[in-house]
Amino acid sequence: MLNTQVAEIPAAQSEEFAIERVRRGDRDAFRVLVDQHARALFRLAYRMTGNEIDAEDMVQETFLKAWKQIAKFDGRASFGTWLHRICTNCTLDHLRTRQRRQETQPAVHAAKEDQSDPLSQIAGESPSPERLALSGQVSAILSATLADLTVMERTAFILRHYEGMGIESISNVLGVQPGAAKHSVFRAVQKLRQALEPVAGK
Amino acid sequence: MNTQPIHLTEEDLVLLYYREPGLPGGAREHLRTCGTCSAAAESLAKTLNACDEWTVPEPPVDFSRGIWAGVAPRLEPRARRSWLLPARWLVPAFCALLLAAFLIGRVSKKPEPALAAGLSDQARQRIMAITLADHLDRAELLLTEISNATDTAPDFSSARYRAQDLVGEGRLILQTISAETGETATTSLLDEVERFMLEVANSPDRVTPEELQTLQRRMNSGSLLFKVRIIQSNFRTEGQKS
Structure with missing residues (x-):
């Protein structure tokens, strides 16, 4: 109706x-x-x-x-x-x-x-064996690193990277100052970078 | 003289990647001309692009139907406006009524009104003790919740409403007691509770961790919760005894 x-x-x-x-x-x-x-x-x-x-x-x-x-x-x-x-x-x-x-x-x-494991069920989008191998490797590392992030870092990163939310909006959602939201994103990126660079960043 | 160029920090590169504001002036121009920084930006981009490999499993076609099936039975009907007082107002309203009766009794000495005449001093004291104990009991509950709140953006909307109620109720009680006994330890405690509750009532719906910590510090510095507990317990015992 x-x-x-x-x-x-x-x-x-x-x-x-x-x-x-x-x-x-x-x-x-x-x-x-x-x-x-x-x-x-x-x-x-x-x-x-x-x-x-x-x-x-x-x-x-x-x-x-x-x-x-x-x-x-x-x-x-x-x-x-x-x-x-x-x-x-x-x-x-x-x-x-x-x-x-x-x-x-x-x-x-x-x-x-x-x-x-958030990534254990995820397959790469491309069917090529190289891509699958890399994707699997990246997924495994991402999985471990994301699990190690604090709840705040993980949420801030997900909102920024996957939801496309700006720092200002993230700070509103998390109820923290924009500086704190920004630093949570920075810390998350830093940890992900350290972990992923050997396979994805070079 | 050493004229080493100042490179962009990792934080600048993250802001650039996500097109966030707050970059230092000339950062983009520097990136275009500096090989070191453009290589670092490229490396960061590769890492962050790799995070896009993490896709989410597509939920089934009838996903929202399943969600609705879980949600629909738990939806509370919208409250209709009613002339009846909501349950949470019943106790304060009853206390206010008793206090009003008490005040009438105090103000109109001659001729003695029937209501006041019907209340002996002992009964008045008992009513006052119970009213105070109930008020402090509610204040204690709210203070305990604030004291135990974590430092991550608690929803303060309900606390604010309750604090507003407590401020109004506390003022009425304070007026009555002051008229009866003047300045006492109880009136100063009520005054202190009112000041704190006003602060809570004027807080935003969602307080920042810093604001919450400030409130908690204020509460702890004057041992407010402790004092409320002690005096509440004294009045409760007194109300039950008489």
């Missing part, structure tokens, strides 16, 4: 229309927004958590929070950006909890880390 109404108006306006209806408690309108943004949020959450199950949970949590907090959405940023911020914060909380749990159970952490 709502999808039919929404299809008749331009995309940007249809999102505004849906948001307005969500503010009034319209669940069908909310479903339209879920359909529009779920996949992009999954990519972000997957990169931060490193596994599909956690990423899916984080997407669900994001939409639940968005439903509760829709009154706070003031339209200054796009709705997608607002959702990305919520998703980043949900995932950060999740990662911190996971980190605390792992710190208390180091042996279990080591075993599980291998299973949830």
